[in-house]
Amino acid sequence: SDEVLRKAWSNPAASLGTAKVPGMPPRLAAGALGLRDAKDRRWVIDYYRCQQEITADDIEIFCAAAKEATGERVVCGAFYGYFYGVHPQTQGGHLALERLLKSPAIDYFAAPYDYSHRLMGDDGRGRAIADAFRAAGKVHMIEADTRTSLHPRNEHGRLADIEQSVAAIRREVATALVHGNALWWCDFGASGGGGWYDHPALIGEVKELVALAQRRLERPTRKTAEVALLCDLESCYELADGAAMGTHRELVSAVTGELYRTGTPFKTLLVSQASEETLQDCKVIVVLNALRLAPGLRQRLRRLAATRSILWLWAPGFTNGAAYGPDLVKEATGFGVSLQGGGFPVASVECATEHPLTAHVPSSTATDLTPRQTVPIPELLNAGNWYNPRSEKVMREQYREFEWRVENGLRWDFATSASWTDIHLTAAVPSCDGIAIDISGEGVVDGAALRVVLKSAVKGEFVSPTITVRNSRTHKVLPLATFSKAPWDRTDASKLAFPLRGMKLVLRGTGGQRHGVLRVHGLAGVNGDVRSRQVRVYGQGRATVPCLLVDDPEATALGRDPLSGNVVLACKGSPGARQLLSTVPYIPRQVLSALFKEAGVHRYTASPDVIVRADSKLVSLHTATGGDIELCLPASHRVRDALTGEEKGTGSRLKLQLPPNSTTLLSLE
Numbered sequence: 017s018d019e020v021l022r023k024a025w026s027n028p029a030a031s032l033g034t035a036k037v038p039g040m041p042p043r044l045a046a047g048a049l050g051l052r053d054a055k056d057r058r059w060v061i062d063y064y065r066c067q068q069e070i071t072a073d074d075i076e077i078f079c080a081a082a083k084e085a086t087g088e089r090v091v092c093g094a095f096y097g098y099f100y101g102v103h104p105q106t107q108g109g110h111l112a113l114e115r116l117l118k119s120p121a122i123d124y125f126a127a128p129y130d131y132s133h134r135l136m137g138d139d140g141r142g143r144a145i146a147d148a149f150r151a152a153g154k155v156h157m158i159e160a161d162t163r164t165s166l167h168p169r170n171e172h173g174r175l176a177d178i179e180q181s182v183a184a185i186r187r188e189v190a191t192a193l194v195h196g197n198a199l200w201w202c203d204f205g206a207s208g209g210g211g212w213y214d215h216p217a218l219i220g221e222v223k224e225l226v227a228l229a230q231r232r233l234e235r236p237t238r239k240t241a242e243v244a245l246l247c248d249l250e251s252c253y254e255l256a257d258g259a260a261m262g263t264h265r266e267l268v269s270a271v272t273g274e275l276y277r278t279g280t281p282f283k284t285l286l287v288s289q290a291s292e293e294t295l296q297d298c299k300v301i302v303v304l305n306a307l308r309l310a311p312g313l314r315q316r317l318r319r320l321a322a323t324r325s326i327l328w329l330w331a332p333g334f335t336n337g338a339a340y341g342p343d344l345v346k347e348a349t350g351f352g353v354s355l356q357g358g359g360f361p362v363a364s365v366e367c368a369t370e371h372p373l374t375a376h377v378p379s380s381t382a383t384d385l386t387p388r389q390t391v392p393i394p395e396l397l398n399a400g401n402w403y404n405p406r407s408e409k410v411m412r413e414q415y416r417e418f419e420w421r422v423e424n425g426l427r428w429d430f431a432t433s434a435s436w437t438d439i440h441l442t443a444a445v446p447s448c449d450g451i452a453i454d455i456s457g458e459g460v461v462d463g464a465a466l467r468v469v470l471k472s473a474v475k476g477e478f479v480s481p482t483i484t485v486r487n488s489r490t491h492k493v494l495p496l497a498t499f500s501k502a503p504w505d506r507t508d509a510s511k512l513a514f515p516l517r518g519m520k521l522v523l524r525g526t527g528g529q530r531h532g533v534l535r536v537h538g539l540a541g542v543n544g545d546v547r548s549r550q551v552r553v554y555g556q557g558r559a560t561v562p563c564l565l566v567d568d569p570e571a572t573a574l575g576r577d578p579l580s581g582n583v584v585l586a587c588k589g590s591p592g593a594r595q596l597l598s599t600v601p602y603i604p605r606q607v608l609s610a611l612f613k614e615a616g617v618h619r620y621t622a623s624p625d626v627i628v629r630a631d632s633k634l635v636s637l638h639t640a641t642g643g644d645i646e647l648c649l650p651a652s653h654r655v656r657d658a659l660t661g662e663e664k665g666t667g668s669r670l671k672l673q674l675p676p677n678s679t680t681l682l683s684l685e
Contacts, residue, residue: 018031018033021035024058024062025056025059025062038056038060038063041528042056042059042060043060043257044258044433044528044529045256045528046258046260046358046527046528047256047340047358048334048355048358048359049260049355049358049562049563049564050256050259050260050263050359050525050561050562051255051256051260051334051335051340052254052255052256053256053528061253064106064107064111064253067106067107068110068111071110072112072115072116075096075116075122076116076119076122079093079119080121083121092121092122092123093123093124093125093126093155093157094125095125095127095159096113096125096126097125097127097143097145097148097149097156098110098143099143099144099145099249099268100130100142100143100144100272101131101143101269102265103261103265104255104261104265105249105261105264105265106253106255106257106261109249109252111250111252112249113145113249113286114288117148117149117152117154118152122154123154124156125144125154125155125157126156126157127143127156127157128143128158128160128202129141129142129158129159129160129188129191131173132173133173134163134184135175135640136176136640136677137625137627137638137639137640137641138627139273139627139638140184140187140188140191140627141191141272141276142156142191142197145284146191146283146284147195147283147284147285148247148286149197150196150197151286152289156195156197156198157197157198157199158188158191158192158198158199158200159200160201160202162181162184162185162188162201163175163212164181164215165177165178165180165181166211166212166213166215166218167205167211167212178218179677180677181217182217182218182679183677184679185201185218185221185225186221186225186679186681187627187638189228189229190629190634190638190681191636193229193634194281194630194631194634195283196239201213228658228659228681235633237631237632237634238631238633239283239631240281240297240630240650241282241298242298242615243275243280243281243298243299243300243301243302244285244295244298244300244302245272245282245302245304246286246302246303246304247285247286247287248287248307248308248309249286250308251308252305253308254307254308254335258433259525259527259561262435263559263561264601266558266601266602267329267602268304270558270602271302271304271601272304274603274604274605275605277624277627278605278608278624279609279619279620279621279624279626279628280612280617280619280620280628281628281630287303287306287309287313288313290317290320291316295324298324299324299325299612299615299617300325300612301317301321301324301327302326302327302329303326303327306328306332306348307330307331307332307333308333308337309332309335309336309348310336311336314333314347317348318348321593322593324592324615325591325593325595325596325614326594326595328348328351328595328596328597328598329601329603330563330598330599330600330601331345331563331599332348332597333345333347333348333349334564341355342354342355342564346568349595350595351566351595352569352571353566353568353597353599354567355564356463356565357462357463358562359463359525359562359563360463360484360563360565360580360582361463361464361465361482361484361524361561362484362560362561362563362582362584362599362600363482363557363558363559363560363600364553364558365553365555365575365577365584365600366552366553366576366577367551367554367574367585368552368573371572371574372610373574373607373610373611374552374574374585374607375610376610377552378554379551379552380550380552380556381548381550382498382548382551382553382578383497383546383547383548384495384549385449385450385542385544385545385546386545387493387542387543388543388544388545389542389543389544390452390540390541390542391446391448391542391543392538392539393443393445395441395442395443395444396422396425396426396443396536396539397424397425398422399420399421399422401441401443401518402420402422402426402441403439403440403441403442404418404439404440405438405440414432414433414434415431415433416431417429417430418430418437420439424537425454425537425539426534426535426536427533427534429531429532429533430532431529431531433528435524435525435526435527436523436524436525436526437522437523437526438469438522439520440520441518441519441521442518443517443519444515444518445516445518445519445541446541447514447515448496448541448542448543449495449496450496450542450544450546451468451470451480451493451494451496451519451539452494452539452540452541452542453491453494453536454489454537454538455485455489455490455534455537456485456486456487456488456490456534456535457485457486457535458532458533459530459531459533460525460530460531461485461526461532461533461534462485462486462532463484463485463562464485464524464525464526464532465483465484465485465523465525466483466521466522466534467479467483468480468483468520469519469520470496470499470512470516471516471517471518472509472512472517473513473515473516473517474513475509476501476507476512476513477501477502477504478499478500478501478502478512479500479501479503479522480498481494481578484577484580485523485534489535489537495546496512497546500557503557521536524559524560554604554607558602561600561601563600564599565583565584566583566584566585566599567583568586571583571586571587571588571597572586572587572588574586574587574596575600584599584600585598585599585607591614591615592614592615594611594615618650620635620648620649621637621645621646621647621648622646623639625639625640625643626674627639633684634658634682634683634684635681635684636679636680636682637672637679637680638679639674639676639678640676640677641676642673642674642675642676642677643674644671644672644673644674645671645672645673645674646672647669647672648668648669649670651668652666652668653667653668653684654684654685655683655684656682658681658682658683659681
């Protein structure tokens with residue numbers, strides 16, 4: 017009814033007769049952590065859910081019709097279930113998978129493997145949540161559209177030569193065999209005419225791999241993964257169409273990539289499929305993206321974690337579908353957290369050096385500057401030295417406001433739909449050891465992430481670490497030694513040269529056309545005493561994202577924002593029943609490996625350059641670099657080359673020499 021709709025959409029003017037598709041502003045509107053703004057949240061989610069459900073309806077209707085027309089003689093399926101490499105999920109994703117997995121009309125789901133991870137040394141991941149299908153009694157079929165070296169166009173991870181092509185073909189077949197997926201080799205050719213496998217070595221490889229698959233049908237195999245990666249599709253509806261969608265994509269891609277570098281096989285499931293049965297062999301659970309958790313599901317995860325270790329990422333359980341907030345995160349995870357503004361901007365994490373979970377994060381050098389002399393930059397106080405670099409077209413399309421004025425400092429007002437913005441300053445800055453700056457912000461700038469970019473003499477741009485802007489005025493001293501070459505800079509400049517040509521102030525965490533004010537005072541060059549110290553930090557160079565802060569006296573702090581000291585990585589419990597929360601949507605392989613080790617998870621190799629897939633009868637080792645490794649097996653086996661039958665050794669530890677650009681398949685007897 018109209019009354020129900022008005023209440024759901026929080027819009028007294030809404031009606032079934034006049035309901036319309038939301039435009040871009042409500043889709044982009046972001047609230048806390050970049051998630052959907054509460055005002056138009058239900059309207060936008062209902063639209064996207066409608067779009068997803070219509071697609072699912074059509075798939076089910078056509079499959080059911082095919083089965084009926086053939087008297088159930090045909091196997092029916094669809095290209096559906098994509099999760100990896102999708103941006104944005106609400107428009108390009110396949111969010112009704114859980115529903116279609118229950119449909120009797122659909123027997124299989126197909127997807128290619130991820131186009132961004134196909135080169136030598138890449139993990140060759142699929143685009144789907146690989147183990148979700150078998151857990152639901154369905155088949156997942158990998159479309160192996162490998163661009164071998166015979167493909168004339170350099171696209172989608174084309175391989176350089178026949179040797180690399182063989183390695184890629186083996187890697188994808190190993191994925192199918194270990195996860196119990198189907199696979200078909202797809203040869204579109206350069207112009208639809210075929211030819212990608214038209215070489216004796218490639219066709220011969222296909223023949224041998226088919227024979228291996230046939231032999232495996234006669235030998236019972238058992239899944240051996242002791243780590244489960246739990247993925248959620250419902251949570252994708254909560255992502256506003258701006259920065260949070262990108263944060264989610266990076267979370268999914270980066271954490272999965274780190275898992276592949278631990279030397280430990282893992283399974284991927286929908287979070288709703290988590291149960292004692294599906295996780296019976298798992299000692300560690302990684303909850304990847306469960307922003308939204310229904311009450312029953314959050315209770316089930318807490319029960320499952322009672323006898324296992326669990327890693328929670330970003331803002332797990334931040335909503336239950338009706339309410340939002342830090343209290344719901346504590347209900348789901350057991351960790352007390354706080355929300356400052358729309359989220360505290362964090363990129364990198366400085367780790368506790370003495371804790372075993374973080375002791376192997378690589379160390380790096382941090383630099384401190386104690387000022388002896390401060391030289392003001394006078395150009396700050398001349399409004400004519402500041403400028404906006406954007407075209408009129410960009411301003412019309414993305415900005416509602418962009419203006420500045422100078423009194424005893426800079427006041428910059430803006431409102432934009434973009435997730436970042438900047439303002440430039442022309443200034444000749446003489447040689448110095450660092451830059452001093454006083455900053456404060458209002459509106460969308462309060463809590464935003466600021467980076468100071470210095471323009472080197474003649475050419476080159478160098479960027480500072482991230483500074484979190486707060487409503488209260490904050491003084492910062494930025495040693496030049498902490499500036500790094502800007503990732504967008506394509507010049508050959510390798511270090512800052514003086515005098516500087518100027519600088520720009522770059523803000524991230526904007527968007528939604530929300531008004532913001534940045535105030536800048538005390539801009540100056542600083543000379544002084546520079547000191548270095550060793551720290552363990554990860555995440556340098558990653559995008560700054562709004563995060564929750566761990567605020568729990570019962571938790572052990574493992575990682576902090578380097579600039580503020582706020583806790584963003586913490587743990588509870590004991591080895592084997594460890595609870596770990598990272599409110600930063602990223603975790604490095606070193607922490608993952610330490611978590612796995614203390615939980616007793618088996619690790620096949622310590623080399624991050626070797627991608628391992630394994631079950632009880634097969635081990636796949638893919639590498640670009642090659643070299644000598646020690647292969648550690650869960651038990652003693654006679655080990656043979658799975659294709660040639662050549663014996664490699666007997667025991668639980670074997671020394672192997674892997675060729676460069678290779679995938680080695682080993683059978684365990």
